[in-house]
Amino acid sequence: MASVTTTKATHNAPHLAAPDINPSFTKGVFLGEIREDLVFPFPVMSPEETESLRMIIDALRSFAASNIDSAKMDHDGKFPDEVRHGLHELGLMGLNIPEEYGGFGASAKVFNRVFGELGGTDPALTVYFGAHESIGCKGITLFGTDKQKSEWLPRCATGEIVAGFCLTEPGSGSDAQAMASTAVLSDDGTHYVLDGRKIWISNAGYAGMFTVFAKVPVTIDGNIKKRVTAFIVDAHSDGIILGQPEQKMGIKASDTRTVTFEKVRVPVGNVLGEVGQGFHIALEILNSGRLGLAAGSSRGARRIMTEAAKYANQREQFGRSIGSFEMIQRKFAQTAADIYAADSAVMLTSEMMDRGAIDFSLETAACKVFASELAVHAASEAMQIAGGIGYSKEFPYERAMRDSRINMIFEGTNEILRALIALSGLQQPGERLRKLGSAFKDPLHSMGEISSYIAGRAKRVVKKPEFTRVHPSLAKEADRVATLIHTLALAVESAVMKHGKKIVERQFIQERMADAAIGIYMSTAVLSRTTWEIERAGSVDAVKPEMDCARLFLADRYRQVRRSIRRISRNQDDRMKAVAERVLETSEAAPIAPSDRV
Numbered sequence: 001m002a003s004v005t006t007t008k009a010t011h012n013a014p015h016l017a018a019p020d021i022n023p024s025f026t027k028g029v030f031l032g033e034i035r036e037d038l039v040f041p042f043p044v045m046s047p048e049e050t051e052s053l054r055m056i057i058d059a060l061r062s063f064a065a066s067n068i069d070s071a072k073m074d075h076d077g078k079f080p081d082e083v084r085h086g087l088h089e090l091g092l093m094g095l096n097i098p099e100e101y102g103g104f105g106a107s108a109k110v111f112n113r114v115f116g117e118l119g120g121t122d123p124a125l126t127v128y129f130g131a132h133e134s135i136g137c138k139g140i141t142l143f144g145t146d147k148q149k150s151e152w153l154p155r156c157a158t159g160e161i162v163a164g165f166c167l168t169e170p171g172s173g174s175d176a177q178a179m180a181s182t183a184v185l186s187d188d189g190t191h192y193v194l195d196g197r198k199i200w201i202s203n204a205g206y207a208g209m210f211t212v213f214a215k216v217p218v219t220i221d222g223n224i225k226k227r228v229t230a231f232i233v234d235a236h237s238d239g240i241i242l243g244q245p246e247q248k249m250g251i252k253a254s255d256t257r258t259v260t261f262e263k264v265r266v267p268v269g270n271v272l273g274e275v276g277q278g279f280h281i282a283l284e285i286l287n288s289g290r291l292g293l294a295a296g297s298s299r300g301a302r303r304i305m306t307e308a309a310k311y312a313n314q315r316e317q318f319g320r321s322i323g324s325f326e327m328i329q330r331k332f333a334q335t336a337a338d339i340y341a342a343d344s345a346v347m348l349t350s351e352m353m354d355r356g357a358i359d360f361s362l363e364t365a366a367c368k369v370f371a372s373e374l375a376v377h378a379a380s381e382a383m384q385i386a387g388g389i390g391y392s393k394e395f396p397y398e399r400a401m402r403d404s405r406i407n408m409i410f411e412g413t414n415e416i417l418r419a420l421i422a423l424s425g426l427q428q429p430g431e432r433l434r435k436l437g438s439a440f441k442d443p444l445h446s447m448g449e450i451s452s453y454i455a456g457r458a459k460r461v462v463k464k465p466e467f468t469r470v471h472p473s474l475a476k477e478a479d480r481v482a483t484l485i486h487t488l489a490l491a492v493e494s495a496v497m498k499h500g501k502k503i504v505e506r507q508f509i510q511e512r513m514a515d516a517a518i519g520i521y522m523s524t525a526v527l528s529r530t531t532w533e534i535e536r537a538g539s540v541d542a543v544k545p546e547m548d549c550a551r552l553f554l555a556d557r558y559r560q561v562r563r564s565i566r567r568i569s570r571n572q573d574d575r576m577k578a579v580a581e582r583v584l585e586t587s588e589a590a591p592i593a594p595s596d597r598v
Contacts, residue, residue: 025352025524026362026517030425032489033465034482038358039524040469042344042532043351045109053110057117059090070122073253074399077245079128084206085159087125092118094157096133097141101153108353112295112346119296120303123403124253126296131202131254132156134289135411136163139211139230142288143273143281148232152209161208164235166198166259167282173413176279179228181214183266192216192271194231194239194264204242204257207235211285212261213278227276231266239264250402287361290411291349294367297407298342301371301378304400305335308382315387322385331381333552335374340549341557342371345525362424365417366518372407372414379404421517422510426503429493471531473540473547477554481523484561488516491568508573512564519561526550 025038045053067083087093096111097103106114115134118126137156140148155161172178181196196214201207210233215226233240243258273281309332312323322328345367352360379400383390390397408414464486470478492513499506530550533543540547583589 024359024362024424026366026421026521027359027425027428029485029517029520030489030492030513031428032486034467034485036467036469038352039348039528040531042528043109043347043354044532045107049107049110052104052106053113056090056092056095056110056114060087060092060114060117060121063087063090064121068122068125070124070396071393071399073122073124075252077247077252078255079125079253083125084128087129088159091157092129093132093159093162094153097137097153097157098149101149102157103153104157108291108350109347112292112350115292116295116299116346118299120299122253123296123300124251127202127251127254128206130289130292130296131165132163134292135165135285136203136207136211137161137209138285138288139272139281140232142284143230144232147269148272152232155208162203162206164201164203164207164210164259165285166201166210166212166233168200169197170199176213176228176282179213179215181212181261182226183214183216183229183231185216185268186265189268191268192231192266194233194261194266196261198259198261200246200256201259202254202256204259205245205255209233210235210259211272212266213282214261216275218276228278228282229275230272230278230281232270232272233261233264233266237264237266249405250399251406283361286411287364288353290364290368290417291346291353293407293411294342294364294371295346297368297371297375297404298339298346300400300404301335301342301375302339304382304396305332305339305378307396308332308385312385328385331385334556335378335381337549337553337556338370338374339378340529340546341522341526341553342367342374344529345370345522348525348528362421362517363521365412365421366521368407368411369414369417369421369514370518370522372404372410375404375407376401415511418511418514419507421514423504425513425517426492426496429489429496467527469531470527471534471540473534474527474530474550474554477523477551477558478527480554480558481520481527484516484520484523484558484565487562487565488513488520491565495568506573508571508576509568512568512571516561516564519557519564523554523557523561526553 023035025035028035063086067086073079073083091104092114094101094103095106095114096108097105099105111133115126115130118129137153140152140156144152152161156163167176169178169180171180179196181194181198183192183194185192194212194214196212198212201210212231212233213228214231216229217224218227219225220227239262241260241262243260246256248254248256272278309323312328312332313321315322323332345363349360349363349367352358352363379397383397383401386395386397389395392398412420464482466482467478495506495509495513496503499509503509527550530543530546533546534540537543
């Protein structure tokens with residue numbers, strides 16, 4: 001009979017953040033707080049980082065200009081080996097691997113800027129590097145033992161080993177707890193026997209190692225439970241079967257396959273972190289990976305709008321360039337403002353990662369949601385500007401549309417991430433009200449706690465937080481963002497009081513809370529960056545391009561966030577639910593048209 005791993009009650013995996021010491025900025029927003037020290041001053045790269053970044057970017061651009069043909073790779077559905085190996089020689093495979101293990105040891109600020117450059121060069125290649133560095137071998141960097149790091153990271157840094165990340169299964173996508181893959185300890189305790197099937201695995205065809213997640217039977221307080229555990233698996237092990245490359249809508253050159261594990265022997269020394277802590281490890285890896293995805297999405301949006309601007313300047317209709325028409329100009333103005341915001345938020349969140357001991361999970365989720373939707377919107381707008389040629393494979397617009405769409409699904413769908421932001425943000429207000437509910441059960445012995453809550457509630461209603469470090473020229477905009485933070489916190493508290501535990505099922509409300517929180521974080525990043533831009537340049541007039549983008553974004557996002565907050569309490573959710581359930585029950589997209597009633 002196979003052995004069962006014995007462990008005490010589960011311990012928390014090593015966590016990059018220390019939320020009790022440095023709580024999340026966005027979680028503070030749900031409480032009506034502005035934690036300015038997390039977002040001011042805006043981060044600046046050191047001279048050494050700037051010089052290193054310049055060298056990497058210059059080398060990448062030079063190589064790309066001579067060697068990367070995105071249209072051909074999209075047509076062929078694969079990368080030429082000389083392209084992959086050429087980029088390996090530039091050192092990109094070890095960009096965020098520590099120097100002591102042969103990597104570049106780049107800061108998050110440098111890494112995400114380079115990742116963004118890849119996103120603007122070729123989205124499929126960005127997936128190749130992201131699957132390798134952002135998630136594939138990232139777990140070893142974060143959670144590996146010294147022995148594991150020494151064994152795997154030097155070869156990952158050179159590209160000798162390409163890494164893959166095996167989490168998703170046919171029956172468990174974002175719901176990792178529904179995982180069916182298993183790993184059972186052998187009778188002699190030397191290895192685990194891994195069985196399972198993983199799908200949508202990027203880099204599968206190139207991989208030399210996988211980070212794999214499977215459930216291990218463990219004994220907890222005398223009972224056998226199955227707990228998700230992370231493993232480092234040699235991709236050339238007996239029992240690993242690769243499926244055929246997936247035929248995808250976009251990022252066609254990226255190698256994506258099903259990976260099946262049949263009685264694969266994994267040495268016990270290849271357990272990553274602690275047994276039973278795989279779920280926490282996966283979350284930590286994805287938290288880091290999402291920011292790179294945001295950086296690539298933002299840069300991809302910039303690239304395709306640059307192409308559209310060139311076309312709009314030379315394409316003439318009615319005796320003038322189409323770029324002179326205001327309906328076309330609006331598309332450029334809005335995407336420019338959104339790109340400015342996305343770049344600001346990526347840089348700000350990168351600094352949180354570099355500082356360490358900061359809970360940045362909601363901020364990376366916010367960046368990923370905002371930037372991935374921006375990339376799809378920018379591709380659509382660029383295609384519209386290009387008109388008929390935008391629909392042709394001869395030009396880059398239709399490929400940008402196909403390539404960008406996956407970003408809203410990758411590394412946690414945007415719906416799941418919105419739920420993550422809302423539910424994580426609700427924890428503290430919910431805990432506060434839970435304690436109040438317990439106090440009311442024994443009011444005679446809990447008057448102090450009840451009085452404290454009532455006084456605190458009154459203070460929260462009256463006292464609005466404020467920004468103290470924003471440049472005076474942006475005082476009006478900063479006050480508006482502070483007002484949004486105040487009203488969101490009150491709306492959140494009211495919603496929790498109204499719905500209680502059922503709030504976890506009210507996803508219409510969660511979505512609005514998340515959209516409000518995302519808009520507030522993006523706006524805060526813009527305030528921080530633009531304050532820095534003004535101080536750096538010495539005057540407001542010297543940064544007119546930045547100020548115009550900032551004010552355009554802040555005004556537009558204020559209206560959107562205010563609308564989301566209002567709809568937390570005033571909405572048509574019951575009617576919307578009734579319509580949706582009717583569609584699902586009948587499989588009819590809408591009531592039958594009169595002409596169809598024959």
